[in-house]
Amino acid sequence: MAAEFSNLEQIRIDKIQALRDQGVDPFPSRSERTHTTQAAIEAFESVEGDETAAPVVVTLAGRLRSMRPMGKITFAHIEDGRGRVQLFLRLNDVGEEALQFFSRNFDLGDFVQASGSMFRTRTGEATVRVEAFRMLAKAVTPLPAAKDEVVDGEVVQHATLSDPETRFRQRYADLAINAHVREIFRKRSAIISALRAFMDGEGFMEVETPILQPIYGGAAAQPFVTHHNQLKQDLYLRISFELYLKRLLVGGFEKVYEIGRDFRNEGVSFKHNPEFTQLEFYWAYADYEQVMTLTEQMLAFVADTVLGQRTFTFQGDEISLEPPWPRIELRQGLIDSTGIDIQEHPTSETLAAAMKALNVDANPKATRGKLIDALVSTYLEPNFIQPTFLYNYPRDISPLAKSISGDPLTVERFEGFMGGVELCNAFTELNDPLDQEARFTEMGRDYASDDDEHHPMDDDYLQAMRYGMPPNGGFGIGVDRLVMLLTDNHSIREVLLFPHLRSKE
RNA sequence: GGGCGCGUAGCUCAAUGGUAGAGCAGUGGCCUUUUAAGCCAUUGGUUGCGGGUUCGAGUCCCUCCGCGCUCACCA
Missing domain, CATH: 3.30.930.10 (Bira Bifunctional Protein; Domain 2)
Structure with a gap:
């Protein structure tokens, strides 16, 4: 059965075709990842400030989670299993054609690969100065997420998928979006x-x-x-x-x-x-x-x-x-909480009567054990924090x-x-x-x-x-x-x- | 299974029984250090399905579907 695509999905399907028309495989088989985002930041910070150190060159792979195009530069974040790193694409570094290729064909949610050397931006975020990038897997359906931002290294989501039914039916989307999940x-x-x-x-x-x-x-x-x-x-x-x-x-x-x-x-x-x-x-x-x-x-x-x-x-x-x-003995626990001594009620009949006196619902057909269990559930269990x-x-x-x-x-x-x-x-x-x-x-x-x-x-x-x-x-x-x-x-x-x-x- | 509540754009949410909207996302522009970037313009809807009441229903009523809370059940 063919899927029916929303117009948002159709736009991305069209981009897949556009990539293919340019000889780009939107779903290539291999990636050349050298670092996780976390490892890249750690490698960079371990040599940061050392003037003699060689630049930290990395190839990262992950999901595009934010994009901020600003004319001749673009900022973006990619997220992998354990973290995220900012990408910095500049016309001077990648060229006009590539920058335009990126902004025309890449969407939030796509898996991408980016290579370059690490640096720190003016606002202090460890970032990859991207020299080369490519698509690893195009996402057809947009992630059901609104924007999020990074504050002090923490991802803050301003609005996100919260409908429990969708979260559970499409747990993959819930997981993809919600790091706390x-x-x-x-x-x-x-x-x-x-x-x-x-x-x-x-x-x-x-x-x-x-x-x-x-x-x-x-x-x-x-x-x-x-x-x-x-x-x-x-x-x-x-x-x-x-x-x-x-x-x-x-x-x-x-x-x-x-x-x-x-x-x-x-x-x-x-x-x-x-x-x-x-x-x-x-x-x-x-x-x-x-x-x-x-x-x-x-x-x-x-x-x-x-x-x-x-x-x-x-x-x-x-x-x-x-x-x-x-360690509380059940009998003593019930004496303390209800005044009923179950030892004095060897049958369900007298126990049910004692419970009725307490205004507890006692199913007359229940066994003695079931009645005691009902007492435990009502008077003891909720208090065992x-x-x-x-x-x-x-x-x-x-x-x-x-x-x-x-x-x-x-x-x-x-x-x-x-x-x-x-x-x-x-x-x-x-x-x-x-x-x-x-x-x-x-x-x-x-x-x-x-x-x-x-x-x-x-x-x-x-x-x-x-x-x-x-x-x-x-x-x-x-x-x-x-x-x-x-x-x-x-x-x-x-x-x-x-x-x-x-x-x- | 019972009671209560909910279901509106991709997401989060508005809309006295009287023209279905906003923000974000998307699309088209501008923008060379941004952080929910900003600015301009703009696309997008069988209001869960079906029926009823009404001049007129997202709104009121009913069936059904799904979800949540809760009770029952679950030694």
Whole structure:
């Protein structure tokens, strides 16, 4: 299908033809770049003032981001991956014909190459006195940017693409224009590298487990369903890595982790995307208290590596990742915040009544665990601005966690919170195959049969466990949420390169 | 899925129910150290799609599409 061009695009298409008519390839295959913009400025400044030094001759390549033609001279800026440099084209240097060629055929957004020696202008900006230039790639569509200027080395944008729909649908344009958006994703990459470096440094082995699974599990969420044609079999996109990673502990690996994508067929919101990135690890012979300590070390390491410090600002709050984090028992936390002692309410009926007395909406059909979770979400989670562990969770919402001995209602599980949102989830893993089977059955009873969130029975997982699984601690963290926190973004869409949007007709 | 809001030129935004506009970008000029350069002139619109009310709709009403905020949901 042929594209329909706007008149702005048609003008540039015409320029492409004009270049070809003059024997100029508007999309040549190679560039002769010798320096990045940053390297050129550094090379120039290192010899600046030394009268005996040879001129710093460079060939730069990048996108044209500003042009100021002034008759017989033209100023312009090109931008590359890490910076920008001013170009100075003067009739005396390049000749009248070339100067006119530049102003007639080159547009903002084009990729160009420019060669010359570095100097400093009267206004003090390190600049290339251009002797030769050429087109590297013509841009047909103008970048959706208004003008910007450089003040004290900082790019100031006076008006830029801000419509969120266009920014996300055409993320390439958003990135091309908005340097601060590029910075978010550099930081995201650095965070993931740091997580990996930390896990590797702790002796964990990175593994890859199936994304297409015949039985989904490890979390309570609706899956995406797909189909294998030749096998005539429905498959699910994984909703967590948990059950496969723990099978590996049965196999004899003692420390495993995976960083990858989970898929959940549920609501999209500022903190939910249908596919999102998780880090999970499983650690043989450890319990949830050791996992808490490792969590603190992990996040301190990431902060040290990525931010160079352990404090950062999130939505106006100064947050410190300095260990240790406060550890609050869930039961005590709720007593302090609501006066309700969940230990006095072993069933959902009396708990719901107690919540009604507090004027809290309590779904009468909810399980005890779900009611407690609602209390946590309302009374505790929003107040956990500084990193905080909440531990000892209700059993019925934790079918893969090990019970606390002597307390049939509670399991060894914790969640980590920060900035008022849940960040990670971990427990001492249930490794008793008989108990596990009972839990799966229990889930089927506690949740209505039409509840899509019940855990499907995974016989192969039980088989694995029957061979013997060492005691272990497991952990999962939402990487996107961590990136949101460390880059101070309220919306998950800001930290996903291509967030999910509904298709346009 | 519910509620509220939004959708106008390439971008950012105006326009009591009464001739669809501005700045920037673009185009044509002038200008040899500019920094959102400046000056002169100028092009550019199916006002998200479709329907309705009205003498007349960007504006009021309805369906649909998309986006945002929010609630529900998401252990």
